[in-house]
Amino acid sequence: MAVIQLLDTPLFNLSSCVASYRFLNGALTTDTKSTNTLTNNGTVAFAAGQFGNGISITGNSQWMNANTNLGITGGNISIVGWFQMNTAPTTQQYNIAFQSDATNNVAYWIDYEFNGGGGAQRINFARFKNGVANQYSYYTVTLDTTTFNHFGLTYDGTNMTGYFNGKMVVQTAFSGNGNAGLSNKITVARDDVNGDANSNHGIYSDIAFYNAPLTPPQMSLLALGNSYNLRNGLRPRIFAPGVARGRGIGQGFSPF
Numbered sequence: 106m107a108v109i110q111l112l113d114t115p116l117f118n119l120s121s122c123v124a125s126y127r128f129l130n131g132a133l134t135t136d137t138k139s140t141n142t143l144t145n146n147g148t149v150a151f152a153a154g155q156f157g158n159g160i161s162i163t164g165n166s167q168w169m170n171a172n173t174n175l176g177i178t179g180g181n182i183s184i185v186g187w188f189q190m191n192t193a194p195t196t197q198q199y200n201i202a203f204q205s206d207a208t209n210n211v212a213y214w215i216d217y218e219f220n221g222g223g224g225a226q227r228i229n230f231a232r233f234k235n236g237v238a239n240q241y242s243y244y245t246v247t248l249d250t251t252t253f254n255h256f257g258l259t260y261d262g263t264n265m266t267g268y269f270n271g272k273m274v275v276q277t278a279f280s281g282n283g284n285a286g287l288s289n290k291i292t293v294a295r296d297d298v299n300g301d302a303n304s305n306h307g308i309y310s311d312i313a314f315y316n317a318p319l320t321p322p323q324m325s326l327l328a329l330g331n332s333y334n335l336r337n338g339l340r341p342r343i344f345a346p347g348v349a350r351g352r353g354i355g356q357g358f359s360p361f
Contacts, residue, residue: 108255108330110156111185111311112137116327121183121317123175124291128160128310134169138313143169143293154310155187155253160293161308163191168200168295175291175314177204179211179282182260183319185327186293186312189253194219194226200296201256202312210235210283214296215256215267217248230258230267230275233298235283242267242275253310255328259318266318271328273321 111117111125117138125138130151134143147167152159162168184202198218205212216229226247232240244267248254257268260279267275290297293312319327 108155108328109326111313111327114326116319116323119315119317121315123177123314123316124171125313126169126293126311127156128154128158128312130158133160136171141171141173141175141291143171145169146295149294152308154308155189156310159187159308159310161191162294162306164306168292170290170292170295170297172288172290174206174208174289175204175316177314177316178206179209180260180262181317182213183257183315183317184213184215184259184313185255185257185315185319185324187253187255187310188217188307190217190248190250190307192250192306193248196221198229198296198299199306200292200294201309202314203290203292203295203297204314205233205287205290205297207287207289210285210287212283212287212298213258213260213265214298215258216296220245228256228267228269228274230265232260232265232279233283234281235286235298237281237283240265240277240279242277244269244274253308257319257324257327259324261318268321268324268328271325273324 122138124136124141127137149160149167152161198216201215203214212233214231220227225245227243227245230242255270259266264276265279
């Protein structure tokens with residue numbers, strides 16, 4: 106089944122979806138879900154992304170940001186989005202998306218980087234406690250320059266989970282807060298802890314932030330359409346976490 110954009114899934118309407126960026130031509134900085142308008146740094150341009158909409162990042166001086174923590178202060182979060190690389194990293198850490206807060210001084214981000222020690226490219230799913238500890242989980246994978254891939258990070262208060270193309274690839278127990286120094290910010294294409302040397306080179310589509318952890322089936326829906334349900338013989342019904350799941354006649358079953 107073909108992939109579908111976030112707007113066309115029930116996940117867009119969840120109250121936990123606190124910001125969504127479709128990068129429409131003529132409205133690149135607009136938050137489709139709320140009012141967290143991005144600042145366009147370095148004249149980021151429109152590009153035909155995964156769903157016909159996107160932005161093209163071509164250098165370290167280009168990124169987008171908003172000065173908000175979206176009400177997320179080191180706790181539950183999901184970051185999701187599509188990315189197609191233009192140029193493979195050699196020494197850089199290319200950023201997909203980032204969120205930080207000035208209350209508990211915790212940052213989350215997804216980077217694609219070159220592992221100088223291991224000589225391989227990998228995804229870094231990060232929960233960073235400023236001034237205290239780096240909490241990183243890595244997934245080794247080599248991307249090409251012609252394919253859009255879906256990235257996802259969640260944290261549920263205990264475990265940080267990384268997803269690649271709808272599949273859970275890492276999960277690690279992390280906890281605790283930082284001690285000082287971070288600001289309230291979200292970014293696309295810039296890791297605000299490490300600076301603009303870690304900007305990215307590629308095309309971004311359909312980036313969104315949640316203040317709750319999305320489930321594996323929900324991540325699969327965003328990356329693969331409803332193929333998760335088809336593979337498992339389930340009806341494609343989407344529930345927010347905590348909502349009752351019906352098993353009665355005519356209701357089918359949902360794993361969400």
